Amino acid sequence: MFSIGDFAQYGRVSARMLRHYDAIGLLRPARTDPVSGYRFYEAAQLARLNRIIALKDLGFSLQQVGAILAEEVSVPELRGMLRLRQAELEAALTAEGARLARVEARLRTIESEGRMSADDVVVKRTGTVLLAELSGIAASYGPEDIGPVITPLYAELCRLLEAAGVAPAGPGLAYYENVPEPGEGSERPAGGSEGKDAVVVHAGMVITEEALTKAGATAGAKADGTSGGTSGRPGAPSATGLGFDVVTLPGLDSAATVVHRGPMSRILPTSQNLAHWIDANGYRSAGYARELYLECPPDLEKWVTEIQEPVVRA
Numbered sequence: 001m002f003s004i005g006d007f008a009q010y011g012r013v014s015a016r017m018l019r020h021y022d023a024i025g026l027l028r029p030a031r032t033d034p035v036s037g038y039r040f041y042e043a044a045q046l047a048r049l050n051r052i053i054a055l056k057d058l059g060f061s062l063q064q065v066g067a068i069l070a071e072e073v074s075v076p077e078l079r080g081m082l083r084l085r086q087a088e089l090e091a092a093l094t095a096e097g098a099r100l101a102r103v104e105a106r107l108r109t110i111e112s113e114g115r116m117s118a119d120d121v122v123v124k125r126t127g128t129v130l131l132a133e134l135s136g137i138a139a140s141y142g143p144e145d146i147g148p149v150i151t152p153l154y155a156e157l158c159r160l161l162e163a164a165g166v167a168p169a170g171p172g173l174a175y176y177e178n179v180p181e182p183g184e185g186s187e188r189p190a191g192g193s194e195g196k197d198a199v200v201v202h203a204g205m206v207i208t209e210e211a212l213t214k215a216g217a218t219a220g221a222k223a224d225g226t227s228g229g230t231s232g233r234p235g236a237p238s239a240t241g242l243g244f245d246v247v248t249l250p251g252l253d254s255a256a257t258v259v260h261r262g263p264m265s266r267i268l269p270t271s272q273n274l275a276h277w278i279d280a281n282g283y284r285s286a287g288y289a290r291e292l293y294l295e296c297p298p299d300l301e302k303w304v305t306e307i308q309e310p311v312v313r314a
Contacts, residue, residue, distance in 0.1 A: 131204030170206030
């Protein structure tokens with residue numbers, strides 16, 4: 001038998017907590033002295049105490065803990081609860097990290113208002129490219145919705161290209177479109193949300209027709225398409241039989257371009273400064289901006305991305 005103080009020491013809890021557990025019937029002492037009222041515990045009761053503390057730390061209320069223990073929860077079941085709770089906490093931490101990153105991006109935007117010089121923006125024409133691509137749907141054009149969609153798309157695309165033996169011939173290029181309305185005749189990419197703010201995300205890599213043919217693609221797009229006009233609207237992607245699609249992406253006749261340095265989660269200050277420049281210099285946007293990933297090392301802080309916004313004179 002152990003006194004309440006010794007038992008608390010072995011269980012790494014407080015004596016006050018043990019008294020509370022006794023009061024609510026969660027962990028009764030093995031014996032209570034009828035004269036002094038002193039509580040005494042047995043070593044075997046440490047097993048129940050361990051379960052109580054484990055369940056409590058998993059987020060269950062003491063009432064829930066009592067109900068679970070009444071069902072004689074097993075060690076494997078406890079392990080399953082732990083894994084579930086770990087996944088929930090990791091998801092919560094990821095969500096909170098993303099929320100803080102968005103707040104930081106907004107603060108950077110506020111701090112950088114009016115700082116972009118005319119030298120930062122170049123209006124130019126871009127060339128037609130042949131892209132291997134995968135597509136998905138993001139709930140909105142915001143970086144908090146684009147990131148979780150485009151990141152796995154690129155990871156899968158790179159895996160498929162490597163498996164097919166198709167080496168990229170240039171940097172990654174992402175472009176965006178509105179989700180087709182029902183009845184437009186376009187098939188919607190799988191996955192993602194399809195609310196009124198949803199956009200189609202195209203994650204592409206520049207390739208050559210020669211590499212595609214060598215890999216044994218069953219279909220393909222010619223890279224000799226004519227300009228799609230200012231918006232550079234591509235044709236429908238073609239399946240290759242290799243797990244990814246190909247598309248000829250026409251160049252932009254007129255694109256206001258600026259270089260963004262750092263992770264795309266912090267694109268907001270750059271894109272809003274570009275918007276200020278476009279408005280101040282007599283242009284208006286003609287569609288979603290493209291993202292040309294010039295440098296993508298493992299360290300996201302060293303990423304270099306050219307933002308290409310199609311524009312026309314206002």
